[in-house]
Amino acid sequence: MNVVCLDMEGVLVPEIWIAFAQASGIPELKRTTRDEPDYDKLMTWRLGILKEHGLGLKEIQTTIATIDPLPGAKEFLDKLRSETQVIILSDTFEQFAKPLMEKLGWPTIFCNTLEVAENGEITGYKMRCEKSKLTTVKALQSCGFDTIAAGDSFNDLGMIQASKAGFLFKSTEAIKAAHPELPAFEEFDDLLHAIEEAL
Secondary structure (H helix, E strand, O other), X not given: OEEEEEOOEOOOEOOHHHHHHHHHOOHHHHOOOOOOOOHHHHHXXXXXXXXXXXXXXXXXXXXXXXXXXXXXXXXXXHHHHHHOEEEEEEEEEHHHHHHHHHHOOOOEEEEEEEEEOOOOOEEEEEOOOOOHHHHXXXXXXXXXXXXXXXXXXXXXXXXXXXXXXXXXEOOOHHHHHHOOOXXXXXXXXXXXXXXXXXX
16 A cells, blocks of 8 residues: 655645745745755744744735645646545645645645744744654554655655655755755656656
8 A cells, every 4th residue: 555745845836935935025034944954943043034024824824825836736636646645744834734735625734733822923833743754654654554755855855765765856956966866856747657657
């Protein structure tokens, strides 16, 4: 029995923080897990910038409402889900993901939760578990599943390397150069074909 584990941002939808950086005019918020491998450090830094500018959940959700999946992402996901089980493993938050999951046809997503004050200020966040993507893949394997994984960032490498087949998708030149052993794709059709072969 196979389960395909996919990253969300940069793979199926544009990066939320990059979109919000553009919408809010705060270029520093463009930093993502492609740039900073330490997620805790990255999120603490982001929350500091939001507080400094008086921005909260409502402003970010307003931007998320304007984000559409990457061209071909829904079709890719629909085809893949007709062939095997798929779980999206993301370090994003429930409060960010919901409108995007609706646009993708409600696939299963495992992600994290924001801590939000009554005034809408994001005061913190709760990670589902440590190294959530790798931990989830290992848990699925312990239940008898074979995993196939694809992602674009540093925080996807663990789940990709631990799976029976793993792929980089729309990744950076630096990550691809550091991991020449991982097949890297730019188009959904090519990724779908590689996953089908692994199935």
